Amino acid sequence: MKKYAKPRVISSGNV
Amino acid sequence: MKPKRNPDVIWRHEQRREQQLLEAAERGEDISEGGTVILVVNGTMHQLNLLGGEIWRRCDGETELAAIVQEIGAEYEVAAEELEQDVREFLVDLQQRGWVTDA
Numbered sequence: 001m002k003k004y005a006k007p008r009v010i011s012s013g014n015v
Numbered sequence: 016m017k018p019k020r021n022p023d024v025i026w027r028h029e030q031r032r033e034q035q036l037l038e039a040a041e042r043g044e045d046i047s048e049g050g051t052v053i054l055v056v057n058g059t060m061h062q063l064n065l066l067g068g069e070i071w072r073r074c075d076g077e078t079e080l081a082a083i084v085q086e087i088g089a090e091y092e093v094a095a096e097e098l099e100q101d102v103r104e105f106l107v108d109l110q111q112r113g114w115v116t117d118a
Contacts, residue, residue, distance in 0.1 A: 003040045005066060007066035008047070010050055010063065
């Protein structure tokens with residue numbers, strides 16, 4: 001089984 | 016609810032990166048900040064972490080939320096109730112951003 005970490009949007013930045 | 020990705024969002028599943036992160040997790044490292052899916056929305060880039068990517072990839076507009084929870088729950092060390100709550104909260108976040116709708 002894989003370890004769990006909560007889902008989230010982690011970053012954003014301009015292309 | 017059958018979450019569906021906004022077709023205007025360009026995205027890519029970084030499978031090699033995901034494999035590296037899974038290996039890091041096995042070594043006990045915190046990978047919650049590691050991106051496995053890249054999104055481009057209106058010229059701005061975003062990333063989703065491992066579980067975010069697992070959910071996003073299943074937002075095809077044909078998969079019920081319960082099925083998404085069941086599939087992911089079969090692969091990860093997490094209680095079903097906690098996972099369902101997290102998936103719901105994550106999808107609300109994505110809906111508010113306009114990246115996902117309810118098909």
